[in-house]
Amino acid sequence: NPNLQSFALLNKTDHQGRDNEEAKNIIGEAAGIEYLDVPLGHRKSFANAAASGLAVTATKIGDEKAIAEANRLVNAILSFETK
Helix, strand or coil: CCCCCEEEEEECCCCCCCCHHHHHHHHHHHHCCECCCEEEEEEHHHHHHHCCCCCHHHHHCCHHHHHHHHHHHHHHHHHHCCC
């Protein structure tokens, strides 16, 4: 399929340290994969939402940082759909 696109992002990222940057560089070297610079942090609210079968944006306890990260990811994906 010539229209197929592959994307990668960092999930469960650490808040500090070099691991995130090193992983980003490795992904950047992979042919045919577009790196989305919208990392998702290692947040308990993502796991809690998934355990309830919900998106982090649909939980009663609103983790604003997690919600913002999820929204940035959705917007990044949608920006590729409209190109």
